[in-house]
Amino acid sequence: MSTATKRGRAEAARQAKEALAAQERKRRALFAGAVAVVVLIVAGLIGWAVWAGQKDGGDSGATPPAAGFTAGTGPVAVDIYADFMCPACNQFEQQTGPTVDQLAAEGKITVTYHPIAILDRFSNGTQYSTRAAAASAAAAEGGKFVPYLKALYAQQPAEGTDGLSDDRLVEIGRSVGLGDEFAATVKDGTYRGWAKRTTDAASERGVTGTPTIYVAGQELKDRSPAGLQAAVAAANP
Structure with missing residues (x-):
């Protein structure tokens, strides 16, 4: 066999080896990509499961941690702590x-409402404040x-009464456009654990x-419309 022929075969073998190596690298890359996709999917499912699992006292779109529900996107933070029996x-x-x-x-404020339950003792054992917050x-x-x-x-019960029944809470929800899922959640007491946590968080603050109102972290003493407007203006001159 001539030297040229030997060299040709060696070169062909080298190229074949390199092609196989390239295919192996490509296979590994595809496998790694598939694993990454699976990991992301699983992570997403876990995240959904965690959220779903929190429904027994979950945040339901609340600002963390179990803080409240926001409206507006303005630069001044306004926090309103209130009890529906108050x-x-x-x-x-x-x-x-x-x-x-x-x-x-x-667009001047972001208001966060914090429904809390500190007046359960005024509803004859029905825990109306907790049920309403939930x-x-x-x-x-x-x-x-x-x-x-x-x-x-608009339909607030008087202190010292049983408060509104769960059926009445559902009826009020339907009057503002809420449906069967809302009704089931109210009757199951899904967010009563959340109501307790947000009440505890308020106490820690x-x-x-x-009502207790904070504007830019400072408690609002003058709770009139003019007092609120003045505090917001002072927080965002």
Whole structure:
């Protein structure tokens, strides 16, 4: 066999070896990509499962950790802690609520509502404050938190009564456009655990009564419309 022939065969063998190596690298890359996709899918499923598992006390779109439900996207943070059994909270909503709505609509504030349950003792053992807060979380899940809040205040029971029944809470939800999923969530008590956690979080922040309002982290003393507007203006000169 000539030297040229030997060299040709050697070169052909080398090229074949390199081609096989390239194919192997490509196969490994494809396998690694497939594994990465599977990992992402599994991670997504786990994330969904974690969210679903939190529904027994989950955040339902709440700002973390179990903080509340937001409206508006303005630069000044306004936090409203309220109990649906609290007459003073209803008074604040009727008096200053429209100003809150206006400031949020004008892009001046981001308001976070914190439904808490500190007045269960005034509902004859029915835990109305907890049930109402939990129902408002279910309304938030259905995209109707603010309309539901206003409807609850419009039919607020007096302190010292049983409060509204779960059936009545469902009826109020239906009046603002919530459906069967909301009804099931209210009757199952899905978010009562969440109501407890958000109440505990409020206590840890130093909230001892309702309504308590913070503007840019500072407690609002003058809860009138003018007082709120002045505090927001001072926080964003």
